[in-house]
Amino acid sequence: MFGSKYKLYIDGKWVNSNSGQTFSSLNPAKPKQVLGRFQKGNENDVEKAVEAAEKAFDSWSDITAPKRGLILLKVAELLKKNKEKLAKLVTREMGKVIAEARGDVQEAIDMAEYIAGEGRRLFGHTTPSELRNKMCMTIRMPVGIFGLITPWNFPLAVPAWKIFPALICGNTIVFKPSSDTPLCATKMVEILGMAGLPKGVVNLVTGPGGSVGMSIVKHRKIRGISFTGSKFTGETIVKEAGLKKVGLEMGGKNGIIVMDDANLVLASDGVIWGGYGTTGQRCTAASRVIVHEKIKEKFEMMLVQRIKKLRLGDGLKSTTDVGPLVNKAAQEKSMNYVEIGLRDGAKILIGGRIPKMKGFFFEPTLFTNCTIDMRIAQEEIFGPIVSLIPVKDFDEAIDAMNSVEYGLSSAIYTEDIRKAFLAIQHIEAGLTYVNSSTIGSEVHLPFGGVKHTGHAREAGIEGINEFSETKTVYVDYSGRLQKAQIDIT
Ligand code: NDP
Numbered sequence: 001m002f003g004s005k006y007k008l009y010i011d012g013k014w015v016n017s018n019s020g021q022t023f024s025s026l027n028p029a030k031p032k033q034v035l036g037r038f039q040k041g042n043e044n045d046v047e048k049a050v051e052a053a054e055k056a057f058d059s060w061s062d063i064t065a066p067k068r069g070l071i072l073l074k075v076a077e078l079l080k081k082n083k084e085k086l087a088k089l090v091t092r093e094m095g096k097v098i099a100e101a102r103g104d105v106q107e108a109i110d111m112a113e114y115i116a117g118e119g120r121r122l123f124g125h126t127t128p129s130e131l132r133n134k135m136c137m138t139i140r141m142p143v144g145i146f147g148l149i150t151p152w153n154f155p156l157a158v159p160a161w162k163i164f165p166a167l168i169c170g171n172t173i174v175f176k177p178s179s180d181t182p183l184c185a186t187k188m189v190e191i192l193g194m195a196g197l198p199k200g201v202v203n204l205v206t207g208p209g210g211s212v213g214m215s216i217v218k219h220r221k222i223r224g225i226s227f228t229g230s231k232f233t234g235e236t237i238v239k240e241a242g243l244k245k246v247g248l249e250m251g252g253k254n255g256i257i258v259m260d261d262a263n264l265v266l267a268s269d270g271v272i273w274g275g276y277g278t279t280g281q282r283c284t285a286a287s288r289v290i291v292h293e294k295i296k297e298k299f300e301m302m303l304v305q306r307i308k309k310l311r312l313g314d315g316l317k318s319t320t321d322v323g324p325l326v327n328k329a330a331q332e333k334s335m336n337y338v339e340i341g342l343r344d345g346a347k348i349l350i351g352g353r354i355p356k357m358k359g360f361f362f363e364p365t366l367f368t369n370c371t372i373d374m375r376i377a378q379e380e381i382f383g384p385i386v387s388l389i390p391v392k393d394f395d396e397a398i399d400a401m402n403s404v405e406y407g408l409s410s411a412i413y414t415e416d417i418r419k420a421f422l423a424i425q426h427i428e429a430g431l432t433y434v435n436s437s438t439i440g441s442e443v444h445l446p447f448g449g450v451k452h453t454g455h456a457r458e459a460g461i462e463g464i465n466e467f468s469e470t471k472t473v474y475v476d477y478s479g480r481l482q483k484a485q486i487d488i489t
Contacts (some may be wrong), residue, residue, distance in 0.1 A: 004183065005037045005474045008045055008206060009189050011052035012199025017041045019258040019466035024069055025183050028095040028324040029314040035093055037484035038182040041207030044214040046174065049203035053145045053172035054221060056200030060075070061142045062172035068168055069119025070154055073166075073246070074195035076112035079105060079156075086156060086187060086245065088316065091332055093181050094152050095360075096325040097315040099375065108160035108188070110443045111459070112128060115164040118464060122169070133485060140468040142170030143245055144223035147216035148208070149176050149237075152326055153281045161447075161458045162226045163192070169468040172220065173202045174211040176213050178229075180207045180326050197453040207231065219240050222237075226466060228283075231380070231406075247466045248454030249447075251380040252408030254438040255288035255389075257397045260295050262413035263435070268302045270411060276310060276322055276364045281330070283311050283453075286386065286438040288370075293390045300349060300368055300388065305366050305478035307350050312357065324360040325383055331360040334383030341367050341376040346387065372403040380406065401427045408449035409438040430457075443475045 005022065007014035017039035027033040027413065058186040060068075083105045090101035094440075102355035111411040148162045159177060166173055177185030189204045193399055207210050213233075217225055217240050227237050238246060258267045258275060274286030315323035325331045331354060338352045351365030362383055370377045377387045390398045400415065401410055411433040412423040420434045430449040433440070441447045446462035456466055476482055 003034045006039070006186050006206075008039045008041055009048075009193070009204040010045065010049050010181070011055070011203070012193070013283040017045050017194070023179060023377075025093060026052075026327075027092045028326050031117075031328075031359060033092075033350060038186070038206045042149070043211065045207070046154050046204050046219065048211060049205050050145060050219055050221050052200035052203050053174055057144065057172045057197060060172055060198060060201045065119040065122050065168055065170065067119075068170070069116035069195055070406045071195050072112045072116035072119070072164055072168065073348050075191055076109050077118065078191045078194055079109045079112060082104050083109070084193070086184070089184055089203070090155055091315040093156055093183050094326050095315055097320050097323050097488075098318070100278055101315065104154055105156045107157035107443065109241055111157070111164050114443045118165070121194070122464065122468070124470070129474070130484060131476075131478070133476065134482060135475045135477070137473050138470050139473060140169065141462070141471050143467060144171060145174065145221055146224045146226060146467065147174050147176070147219070147222045149216065149225065149227045149434055150178060150185070150230065151240060152178035152180035152321040153278065153283070155488070156188055158228050159188050160186060161463070162228075163188070165458070166226070166467045167197075167201070168184065168248045171224070171329070171467060172200065173175040173203055174282060175202060175204050176209075176216055176479075177204070177206065179206070179208060186465070196466070203464040209289075211250050214240065219368065226456070227386045231455060234454060247456035247458075249456050249458060250270055250392045250452065250454045251406055252283045252405045252449065252453055253285050253288060253292050253380055253404040254284055254429070255401045256286045256301060256438060257291060257392065257401060258291045258295065259397070259411040259412065259414040259419060260292040261415045262295070263415065264295065264299055264302060266435060267413035268299070268306055268408045269411065271303060271386065272306050274308070274383045274411070274437035274439050276307070278476055279317060279322055279325055279362070280384040280386075281382050282439060283395070284438045284441070285379060285410065289388045290391055290397045291388055291391050292397070294396065296388075296390045300366075303366055304350050310364050312355060312361050312363070322364055322384060324364055326360070328360055329407040330383060331362055333379060334362045337376055337379075337381045337383070337385055338365060341374065341385075341387070344374040344376065346370045346376060351384070356393045378404055394422070398426050402426075405452040406449065408441035409452035411436060411438045430483065
């Protein structure tokens, strides 16, 4: 059943890379299980993918957007039909528990349906001219060939957030998924093909970021790059992309503020879900809890009781609460951060070890007595490690929240409406949740961050902006030469 050899998808055909090399995708819960062997693509494959995307561009962008949307509705249907199979695949390939894996597929379905509708709403603006008998408006244009580079932690949803809006806007695509989740990406592209997408419109090149990814980033015929991944890779991409349109969605060090008037049961639900859901491997994971000192001890006890009950295991088992980390490097990274935290003077309340289990598991870990300058309170760990930072009042809580270089998601638990609105106003982040965890975006609202998380906005109408250009149009029907700024009477 597993271990098949998969190919690249270029110009509507499944083809081998001319590198002659392959790499494997493993199940992180059972690392001996090879899920498939994938083409180790190279620069020549990217070149062929770009040629195919270039050839397909004129006819694809000439299809009207509502008609392009019809293909996305078929994609949604196919995703629905295969939902359970795809969810199992997500769990097997990156480890998240099955309920969350179903969420991953559902997000892709939601995105396909939502974006299909946007095909009838690719609105521009009309506005009065400063001159008589002249009309001003804006219309949307495709960008051209888009390079899409995605991470592994939402192996279907993140590609869906990029591929569907890029398609509805009339772009053609060269897609390079994470080398940890090439099977999910391949299945997504298979579905696009089954839905009737014309050849060359989406091309898949699997292979290493440093070669395949970089060739996409540097390619002169690629006009736009949409990247989701770590800050370190994003920084390299920005330096190498030249004058392309570049959208970056990068890391987070998201915090939850728990005020002394908070509903602590609700807040502990939020911390457990935000901190340990997807084993802490979400860009929106709540890796910091900024807690009022008056309720610190009580809240710590509540969290420890909850964490003790979390069951580690294979995400396919319905009894599992927390799955494995994606690979060995991620497991070692978490262990390394535990040592850093202890060296810096933080105290472990629970967890902090690699359990004796096959697979890349790590104990859900809670540090307390953290200060904002500690590395565990500043750096993205991407594991099940939460740092509790005590503060004496609301102002200190906001300062702690804003003390990191990232600015993706944030949350505050309080029953005080004034504090809730002040938090909304003063937290430096792309997302703020009130009395809810840092997780839970919906596809019709924009998603993205500020500061070193990047400035892209995906989903919602703002997501359409990422994948289209605005053209300004002036139509003068006065029958004479009218000069803006000069003919002012
Ligand atoms: P990486 O940055 O390691 O990789 C992301 C993608 O970039 C992969 O496809 C990778 O390929 C590719 N890549 C690596 N090096 C290069 C390069 N030099 N040039 C071009 N492409 C390259 O991130 P992860 O996959 O580990 O994902 C986790 C990160 O993603 C976290 O920081 C997380 O916060 C962030 N993320 C952000 C989200 C957001 O919306 N803000 C959402 C989800 C995740 P390969 O796999 O072959 O190395």
